[in-house]
Amino acid sequence: MVEELRECFQKLAIDPNIKAVILTGEGSFFSFGLDVPEFLSYSKDCFTRFLAKFTELLSYIFLYPKPVVAAINGHAIAGGCMLALACDYRLMVSEKAKISLNEITFGSTVFASATSMLRFWVGGRNAELILYRGEMYLADDAKMLGLVDEVVSKENLYESARKVAQDFANKDSNAFQSIKMLLRKPVAEEINKREINSILEFVEIWYSEGTQEILEKIKIY
Secondary structure (H helix, E strand, O other): OHHHHHHHHHEEEEEEEEOEEEOOOOOOOOOOOOHHHHHHHOOOOHHHHHHHHHHHHHHHOOOOOEEEEEEEEOOEEEEHHHHHOOOOOEEEEEEOOOEEEEEEHHHOOOHHHHHHHHOOOEEEEEEEEHHHHOEEEEEEHHHHHHHOEEEEOHHHHHHHHHHHHHHHHHOOOOHHHHHHHHHHHHHHHHHHHHHHHHHHHHHHOOOOHHHHHHHHHHOOO
8 A cells, every 4th residue: 555655646746637635534534553463463674674664654744745635534544644744734524533653652653754744744753742642633623733734624624625726726837846855855854864763663663562461452343
């Protein structure tokens, strides 16, 4: 899926007729993040290679040359929240959907890319609160923290997302790219310095005895 998303974004990037992109999910989930039962069968090496591809996707979207709007149609949990944070603008439905970087609740850590993007949007103190608490936030609370930019009804999500995307598309594309790079390139450069080590640390914690016990319970239920 990560490879397919990357290929899709790459094709859209070189299509002159595409001025903005909307990223969304189906059903009650925007994205639930990593498939824990699937990854419990992975070796450390295989899991590390996957995480490298996933974090590369996050950084790629974060610096994507065209505007990317996240239409958060349902729960955006852990890795799903990271995908949303990589986008330029986030709309979230006002119903029961929740967004969270809840890794700490199942004994896991996060990546350098995730922490840097989170801090970019919500500031240092709110980033600490979100990561340390691991709480799952409804849309209104998420907006107050800066996790999302706009709260809309489920019925109006896609129309609202299209309006935001169109507003971005109406801007001069060269000017947009320049401003986006000025804002984000320093963040991306800092991520690049720390990402590999953060992945290796993530893997070590993921395969630790205590975390594996918690993850096995997720697998059962």
